[in-house]
Structures are given as C-alpha cells and as structure tokens.
Amino acid sequence: MKIYLLSLGVGILVGAIYSFLNVRSPAPPVIALVGLLGILIGEQTVPLLRQVMSGNSVNLTWFNHHCGPHLFGRLPQCRDAASDLKTPPSENAG
Known part of the structure; x- marks a missing residue:
C-alpha cells in the first residue's frame, strides 16, 4: 500500500510543480490514463x-x-482480521 501512496504523493508533487510553473500536463489526464490502460x-x-x-x-x-x-502490479494483501484480534499466549498469562 505504501508504494501506491508514494506514487500518489509524487503525482501530486509533479502536479503542483506544473501549476507553479503555469504549464499544462503533456496530455489531458483522462486521455492519458485511457491510453495507458x-x-x-x-x-x-x-x-x-x-x-x-x-x-x-x-x-x-x-x-x-x-x-x-502485469496489469495491476503487486496488489496489497489482506490480512486475516481474526488474527489481528488474537493476543499472543505470553500476554494472556499473568
């Protein structure tokens, strides 16, 4: 999930730089995304x-x-919610 957030952050940074320099992106975003797809x-x-x-x-x-x-990259894996709720046995004794 971190790589997706990093990618989004870099995209926002590049967009801000484009806006600061008062230039447009090389292609309209929707057309570019459809082309990449x-x-x-x-x-x-x-x-x-x-x-x-x-x-x-x-x-x-x-x-x-x-x-x-190749289409989706390595997607984040879902953790088992039930295992998150369990506490290790060492913490239960006491």
Whole structure:
C-alpha cells in the first residue's frame, strides 16, 4: 500500500510543480490514463493469443498468473482480521 501512496504523493508533487510553473500536463489526464490502460491491455493480448493458438485453455487461474500481475502490479494483501484480534499466549498469562 505504501508504494501506491508514494506514487500518489509524487503525482501530486509533479502536479503542483506544473501549476507553479503555469504549464499544462503533456496530455489531458483522462486521455492519458485511457491510453495507458490500452497499452497494458494490448501487451497482454499477445500472450493470451499465443495460449489460445497453441490449443491450451485459458482460465481464470492462467489469466491471474500471467496477466494480472502485469496489469495491476503487486496488489496489497489482506490480512486475516481474526488474527489481528488474537493476543499472543505470553500476554494472556499473568
């Protein structure tokens, strides 16, 4: 999660610098984000098509293993909420 907050912070800093210098970003934000999404999807179509053309099946497990990490990066993992509530046995004795 820290990397996402760091990325957001750097983006805000760059935006503030652009505003301070009175310049516009190189591309409208929505168009730029849609273009980046298209690039990510396009990069994953080749491995997907290779998998299909080789006669192998494409299921959710394959997609999550081969495409998911590239599209979404390493997503933060959820901790078990129940384990957070438990206290270590050494603290219970006493």
